[in-house]
Amino acid sequence: MPGPSADNDLAQLLEWFSEEGADLPWRRTRNRWRVLISEVMLQATPVERVLPYYTAWIGRWPTPADLADEPLGEVLAAWQGLGYPRRARNLHAAAGAIVAEGWPKAARLTDLPGVGPYTAAALRCFADEEDILPVDTNVARVLARRFPDGWPGAGDDAWAAGQAFMDLGRLWCRARAPRCDEGCPLRDGCPAADAGTVIDLTPARARQGRFEGSLRQRRGHLLRELAGGAEPEISRDPDAAASLLEDGLAQRRGDHLVRAS
Numbered sequence: 046m047p048g049p050s051a052d053n054d055l056a057q058l059l060e061w062f063s064e065e066g067a068d069l070p071w072r073r074t075r076n077r078w079r080v081l082i083s084e085v086m087l088q089a090t091p092v093e094r095v096l097p098y099y100t101a102w103i104g105r106w107p108t109p110a111d112l113a114d115e116p117l118g119e120v121l122a123a124w125q126g127l128g129y130p131r132r133a134r135n136l137h138a139a140a141g142a143i144v145a146e147g148w149p150k151a152a153r154l155t156d157l158p159g160v161g162p163y164t165a166a167a168l169r170c171f172a173d174e175e176d177i178l179p180v181d182t183n184v185a186r187v188l189a190r191r192f193p194d195g196w197p198g199a200g201d202d203a204w205a206a207g208q209a210f211m212d213l214g215r216l217w218c219r220a221r222a223p224r225c226d227e228g229c230p231l232r233d234g235c236p237a238a239d240a241g242t243v244i245d246l247t248p249a250r251a252r253q254g255r256f257e258g259s260l261r262q263r264r265g266h267l268l269r270e271l272a273g274g275a276e277p278e279i280s281r282d283p284d285a286a287a288s289l290l291e292d293g294l295a296q297r298r299g300d301h302l303v304r305a306s
Contacts, residue, residue, distance in 0.1 A: 051197045054231065059202055061230035062209035067092070070099060071171075072208060077148060078109055080172040081139070084164050085132050092215070098127050112140040118304025121294060122272035130268055130294055134305075135159025151175070167207075176203040182248070183214025189246045190218060190237035220247055264288055267295070267302060276301040 066072075069092065071083035082102055086095045102123065106112040112120065117137050124133035138158035149156045151173065154165035166179040176198050178184065187210055188196060199206035217229040225238040237243045263285040270277045279286040279300055286302055289295040295302045 054192070054234070055197075055199055055202070055206065057231055057233075058209045058213070059199075059205055062205055062212065065230075066205075066208060066212055070096070070103075075172050075174065077168055077172040078107075078143075079103060080168055081160075081164070082136065084167045084171075085136055085159065086127065088129070088132060088164075090128060094127070098124070106140075109140040109143040112137060113144045116304075116306050117293075118271070118306055121268065121305060125269055125272040128265075130264075131292060132159065134293055170203055170207045174204045176200055178203070178207055178210065181211070182220075183218075184210045185248050186220060187214045187218045189248055190223075190243055191231055191235050193236060193246075260285055260288060264294075271295055271302060271304050276303050278302075 069083075071079060074080065083095070083099055086099055086102075105123065106115065115137070117134065120133050120137045121130055124130055127133075135158045139160065142157055148154075151165075151169050154160055154168055155162060160168075163179055163181055166177050169175040170177045170179050178196050178198075180188065184207075213229075213231065217224045217227075217231075223229075223243050225232055225235070225243060229235075229238075232238055237246050263282050267277055267282065267285055267289060276298065277286075279297065279302060286295070289302065290297060294305055296305050297303070
């Protein structure tokens with residue numbers, strides 16, 4: 046169980062976040078749709094890269110109905126450059142499901158295409174303000190190092206605590222170069238820093254394969270062409286083309302790929 050200092054830890058965390066927390070556009074809303082877009086875009090993608098895409102998407106498709114009415118090819122074209130285009134396809138499918146059936150109850154948010162346990166928890170915390178801590182790689186790292194006995198919850202401050210954890214892990218409690226003694230707001234009483242085991246307690250992450258020449262890179266080349274209106278020949282890269290077709294990210298017209306509709 047969490048130790049007696051948990052209340053003080055929470056107070057320190059919230060005080061720091063109120064003064065130093067990043068001003069991000071998705072933090073200015075509790076709209077489920079906008080939170081969902083931000084969380085899907087932020088998967089394996091840096092905040093700085095997401096910002097212009099998020100602003101553009103909210104401006105173009107402010108509601109699920111707006112996105113659901115758009116052809117998938119247009120959605121994929123707008124996603125171009127953000128990477129992992131399955132995320133765009135899943136958002137498009139989720140928008141259709143929301144329009145058709147409404148938002149699922151909190152316990153069934155994972156019924157939406159592309160919404161796993163983490164994203165469901167993020168929706169419940171950042172949109173609905175439930176006392177749930179969404180645990181991504183940043184948060185898992187902070188918990189392992191600073192709160193090994195578990196997180197006690199934050200009550201009515203759950204939204205701020207969840208966002209603070211994200212910033213703390215991204216800016217201070219980093220994986221490769223943790224800034225423990227450079228002003229970390231939760232350095233005092235940190236068991237990992239005191240014991241010198243910060244790196245040892247870093248949760249392992251799966252290593253990504255080489256990108257250069259990979260199927261992922263080749264798929265990206267074809268998707269960029271499709272986004273620009275081209276219809277590349279399937280024979281030029283049969284494996285990448287077949288992968289796009291299988292994932293529903295493109296369609297076939299004779300011997301060519303065309304935008305998904």
